Amino acid sequence: MxxxxxxxxxxxxxxxxxxxxxxxxxxxxxxxxxxxxxxxxxxxxxxxxxxxxxxxxxxxxxxxxxxxxxxxxxxxxxxxxxxxxxxxxxxxxxxxxxxxxxxxxxxxxxxxxxxxxxxxxxxxxxxxxxxxxxxxxxxxxxxxxxxxxxxxxxxxxxxxxxxxxxxxxxxxxxxxxxxxxxxxxxxxxxxxxxxxxxxxxxxxxxxxxxxxxxxxxxxxxxxxxxxxxxxxxxxxxxxxxxxxxxxxxxxxxxxxxxxxxxxxxxxxxxxxxxxxxxxxxxxxxxxxxxxxxxxxxxxxxxxxxxxxxxxxxxxxxxxxxxxxxxxxxxxxxxxxxxxxxxxxxxxxxxxxxxxxxxxxxxxxxxxxxxxxxxxxxxxxxxxxxxxxxxxxxxxxxxxxxxxxxxxxxxxxxxxxxxxxxxxxxxxxxxxxxxxxxxxxxxxxxxxxxxxxxxxxxxxxxxxxxxxxxxxxxxxxxxxxxxxxxxxxxxxxxxxxxxxxxxxxxxxxGLPPFSYVTDxxxxxxxxxxxxxxxxxxxxxxxxxxxxxxxxxxxxxxxxxxxxxxxxxxxxxxxxxxxxxxxxxxxxxxxxxxxxxxxxxxxNSNNNNNNNNNNKDSEAGESATSATTSATESGGGTASQSIGNGSVINPSGGSNGKWVRLNVGGTVFLTTRQTLLKEQTSFLYRLCQQQDLHSDTLHVTSHLTPLPQQVPPKHAHRVLCVRGAFNPDGLHDARRLMVNIGSSYSYGTEDQAEFLCVVSKELHTSGSGLGTEQSHKTKLFQIHGSRM
Missing domain, CATH: 3.60.60.30 (Penicillin V Acylase; Chain A)
Incomplete structure (x- = not known):
């Protein structure tokens, strides 16, 4: 063969x-x-x-x-x-x-x-x-x-x-x-x-x-x-x-x-x-x-x-x-x-x-x-x-x-x-x-x-x-x-x-077909x-x-x-x-x-006038992110999104829906989804009992948070970058990267070091400072070399 x-x-x-x-x-x-x-x-x-x-x-x-x-x-x-x-x-x-x-x-x-x-x-x-x-x-x-x-x-x-x-x-x-x-x-x-x-x-x-x-x-x-x-x-x-x-x-x-x-x-x-x-x-x-x-x-x-x-x-x-x-x-x-x-x-x-x-x-x-x-x-x-x-x-x-x-x-x-x-x-x-x-x-x-x-x-x-x-x-x-x-x-x-x-x-058990370009x-x-x-x-x-x-x-x-x-x-x-x-x-x-x-x-029939009358199986490991629409976090008043699904304004571990703000781009997801990858940093963030917001804000160290975002709800991803894409983390590609895994974008000199700074970053004025808590250091130790 x-x-x-x-x-x-x-x-x-x-x-x-x-x-x-x-x-x-x-x-x-x-x-x-x-x-x-x-x-x-x-x-x-x-x-x-x-x-x-x-x-x-x-x-x-x-x-x-x-x-x-x-x-x-x-x-x-x-x-x-x-x-x-x-x-x-x-x-x-x-x-x-x-x-x-x-x-x-x-x-x-x-x-x-x-x-x-x-x-x-x-x-x-x-x-x-x-x-x-x-x-x-x-x-x-x-x-x-x-x-x-x-x-x-x-x-x-x-x-x-x-x-x-x-x-x-x-x-x-x-x-x-x-x-x-x-x-x-x-x-x-x-x-x-x-x-x-x-x-x-x-x-x-x-x-x-x-x-x-x-x-x-x-x-x-x-x-x-x-x-x-x-x-x-x-x-x-x-x-x-x-x-x-x-x-x-x-x-x-x-x-x-x-x-x-x-x-x-x-x-x-x-x-x-x-x-x-x-x-x-x-x-x-x-x-x-x-x-x-x-x-x-x-x-x-x-x-x-x-x-x-x-x-x-x-x-x-x-x-x-x-x-x-x-x-x-x-x-x-x-x-x-x-x-x-x-x-x-x-x-x-x-x-x-x-x-x-x-x-x-x-x-x-x-x-x-x-x-x-x-x-x-x-x-x-x-x-x-x-x-x-x-x-x-x-x-x-x-x-x-x-x-x-x-x-x-x-x-x-x-x-x-x-x-x-x-x-x-x-x-x-x-x-x-x-x-x-x-x-x-x-x-x-x-x-x-x-x-x-x-x-x-x-x-x-x-x-x-x-x-x-x-x-x-x-x-x-x-x-x-x-x-x-x-x-x-x-x-x-x-x-x-x-x-x-x-x-x-x-x-x-057939191997997935994969793509790489040169x-x-x-x-x-x-x-x-x-x-x-x-x-x-x-x-x-x-x-x-x-x-x-x-x-x-x-x-x-x-x-x-x-x-x-x-x-x-x-x-x-x-x-x-x-x-x-x-x-x-x-x-x-x-x-x-x-x-x-x-x-x-829909005010009309599909035909509007007719009242008389090529091949793939790939990782189909779907995990339903749907839970009962009645989940509202222990009786807390809830608000509806979309077709009636519920967000718990109190957030925490009981909230069903999470808005994920990545470099100004907002994702709607669920905690069940974020908890899917147990070695990702999002899993760790969602495990925190003091997470009292339905919105997580994730940016790079080069991208300022919006003025209205409370600093205590900020979660920063520090990327020490090579010669490409120096303007910060603007896509979610790195969000689900497993700690200890390898995810390379280019040659070794272009590789990145990813670490997570906890939400306890201190701020000075409208900017974010760099003082790190004990959690910050812990996340850095488990950072992934990419």
Whole structure:
């Protein structure tokens, strides 16, 4: 077996991107308005005006905290009537402005993954330009006669807004803006998986000759839809497979009010990425009561790609159209099949919750399976499979015609059962283990499953299993595989709620994949580890039961803001080791009820007019920080934060919530979280019986405390620094460093000595003095050399 410490020189900018996220991590709120007279956008930051804004929302950059950033946007709910096209443009503009930095970084990460031969760049630009021009021409010609083209016009308006908003952010930051091609590139990443090879001279040919067959790259995803034996529940899971360079994740919640009566819903929650107006994975919970996911299909028969034409709609555009316009799986398939581009060829699964009655029946139409290859889109009702227990998906076509046309029959004959729909490794594993899935916890387990060293069906291969670890291959390892999982069940899906985790699986003791950069390369074997838990994301206002779709009273959307050990605009890496994925997700009350789309988003049905009608298990050692909302510290008067959770003003060991002020950045956390790491200095501070404040102020010795902060409540971290970041401790990265551990930022001469000064520092005037108490000296003795 080759040495595990291998150079993986393809994730060029990922870690530097993550590092930059630490410094800029924050919650951003904004509202945008359309100035009809000036035909321009007015943007207000740090405010969400729900009663007047054309679009409003927030982006919580919690990528390094939970593995997911969270974006929520409401559009069209302001007091001023606006055209649907304006609504979508403003929604795109707001998303572009709030996430532009992440878009730039993600583009930098993804470009080298797809453009490996610069010779393909010009043909690709020409294809995308022609396709965009053709689509816009069709919108102008047919928008008044065909709802499909009218709605495509809305999607293109959103894309234009995304580009404009990102450009405005770049202007304010004096950064180079993303080009129109870059925005097209980001949204077309899935399509480019097929389009780039089709435009590139083939060198990875397989059986049948270079002119006929090609060997596609890694399959993209595993999915499982499970119904319990008595129809007690429906479970829905998906794990994405792709390059680890794609792990900059954003979970998105959109709520757009649309006046067009042909639109089924303007509400959706989905896993996504910076700059994407779609999921890519795909994993969607829709306000129409539909759920959609997919796994990609490799097309070995390269001759099919001769049918590609820019006079078509890309897969991401057709997915958006079908998601918005369809009321059923059948309708979804019919919309999606129009103007097939033959790119991002996949098997799509659409579940219609209105056809499911728990404990009673699963009616025809509950599951529609749609498969696309160049020149062909097929669909069929597969509800009977759900009635029998489950539907699996693992990158191999189900429909015989699609299977044979795409070349799987030839591949099976030449290479064996790995290319068989019924007998490939994942088919056998899912057939064997799906019976063990009885709840969300067991669904998480199977979707993170990788026991390749012991499972006979895996044949010793880390990718012949449910959650691939391509980086663990003994020969020619690659930094890719299953890097996320999303799960939901019937009741959660009705509320557009899911649980999600980012990062490669560590199930069964597999080593965590870690990141370290040396400007050009990522090295596997001696790296920084980012290990996350499942977090709960989403919220909703739609109810589907007994075949009827009904609006329901909406609560503010809950998201990663409300589900993480730290609810903040700072950073705390999860330094957990390998753990089971059986535990429940972290669940903490929201920081503010202002974070989310509120009653204005819910005064209408999700469709506003329809009243009739790709892969990771990582440290899932969630420790719930939620305690009873009745905890108020021995009868002391309490005050509420967020959605009703309680802070004990008297603080001390009885207080539930703690505000952590780090260099002027306030974190909301709980004592339970702070007590989690028994060797951290925060643990020691929280153990002090005389801690009578619900706020801890932590700064560096170079950063003054705010004037209003009582000195007795100050806790200083002294950092003797090297040549970098001399302006003091402004991020929480060092807060959870264990005493006695090593946490290096650079070379030895740049290392830091961390010690903690107790709250008994004396002050002189408005400044902090340096007199040290006995506790101070004790903390210094146990300081960590970093």
């Amino acid at each position: 080759e040495k595990q410490s291998i150079r993986l020189c393809v994730l060029l900018l990922l870690l530097s991107t993550l590092a930059s996220s630490v410094k800029t991590y924050q919650l951003q709120e904004a509202t945008v308005y359309w100035d009809a007279a000036q035909k321009s956008v007015i943007l207000k930051e740090e405010v969400m005006e729900t009663d007047r804004g054309g679009a409003y929302g927030y982006f919580n950059d919690t990528l390094l905290l939970s593995g997911w950033g969270v974006l929520e946007i409401c559009a069209g709910y302001g007091g001023v009537t606006q055209e649907d096209e304006t609504t979508f443009f403003l929604a795109g503009y707001l998303e572009g402005y709030l996430t532009a930095g992440q878009m730039i970084n993600h583009y930098s990460n993804m470009y080298p993954q797809l453009i490996k031969d610069e010779k393909v760049l010009n043909p690709l630009k020409k294809f995308l330009s022609k396709q965009d021009q053709w689509a816009r021409e069709q919108v102008k010609l047919r928008r008044n006669s065909d709802p499909l083209w009218r709605h495509l016009g809305l999607i293109l308006a959103q894309l234009d807004g995304l580009h404009a908003g990102a450009a405005q952010w770049a202007k304010t930051k004096h950064r180079e803006p993303l080009s129109a091609f870059a925005v097209q590139f980001l949204n077309g990443v899935g399509d480019l998986l097929d389009l780039v090879p089709a435009l590139t001279p083939r060198s990875n040919s397989s059986t049948g000759g270079a002119s006929t067959f090609r060997m596609p790259g890694m399959g993209h995803c595993t999915a499982l839809i499970k119904v319990l034996p008595g129809f007690e529940n429906l479970l829905f899971g998906h794990s994405s497979w792709y390059t680890y360079a794609a792990t900059m994740r954003i979970y998105k919640h959109w709520d757009f009010r649309v006046s067009d009566t042909h639109i089924a819903t303007g509400k959706m929650s989905f896993s996504s990425y910076p700059g994407f107006l779609m999921s890519l994975d795909d994993f969607y919970l829709l306000g129409s009561g539909l759920l959609m996911t997919q796994t990609s299909i490799g097309v070995f028969n390269a001759s099919l790609f001769s049918q590609l034409s820019p006079h078509s709609l890309l897969a991401w555009q057709r997915v958006r159209l079908a998601n918005s316009m369809a009321h059923s799986g059948e309708e979804w398939a019919l919309v999606f099949s129009k103007y097939n581009s033959g790119t991002y060829n996949s098997q799509y699964m659409v579940v219609d919750l209105s056809r499911v009655s728990l404990g009673h029946s699963i009616r025809t139409g509950a599951l529609t399976v749609v498969e696309q290859i160049p020149g062909r889109v097929m669909h069929s009702d597969q509800t009977q499979a759900l009635r029998r227990g489950y539907w699996p998906s693992y990158n191999i076509p189900f429909h015989v015609e699609v299977y044979n046309l795409s070349g799987y029959g030839v591949m099976w004959k030449k290479y064996g059962v790995d290319f068989s729909y019924d007998l490939c490794p994942r088919a056998k594993i899912l057939r064997r283990d799906q019976a063990k899935v009885s709840n969300l916890s067991s669904l998480k387990h199977i979707m993170r499953y990788n026991n390749y060293k012991r499972d006979p069906y895996a044949k010793g291969h880390p990718c012949k299993t449910i959650c691939c670890r391509n980086d663990l291959r003994p020969r020619r390892p690659r930094p890719g595989g299953c890097y996320d999982t999303k799960v939901t069940d019937y009741k959660m899906a009705l509320q557009l709620v899911a649980e999600a985790i980012n990062g490669p699986t560590t199930q069964g 400007v050009l390369c990522l090295t596997s074997g001696n790296f920084t580890r980012l290990i996350f838990e499942f977090v709960r994301v989403g919220g909703g206002a739609y109810s589907v039961s007994n075949g009827e779709k009904k609006p329901r009273k909406r609560r503010a959307l809950t998201d990663a803001l409300a589900r993480l050990p730290f609810v903040s605009n700072g950073f705390s890496p999860q330094m957990a080791t390998t753990a089971d994925d059986q535990r429940e997700p972290a669940d903490v009350a929201a920081l503010s009820t202002n974070h989310g789309c509120h009653h204005h988003c």
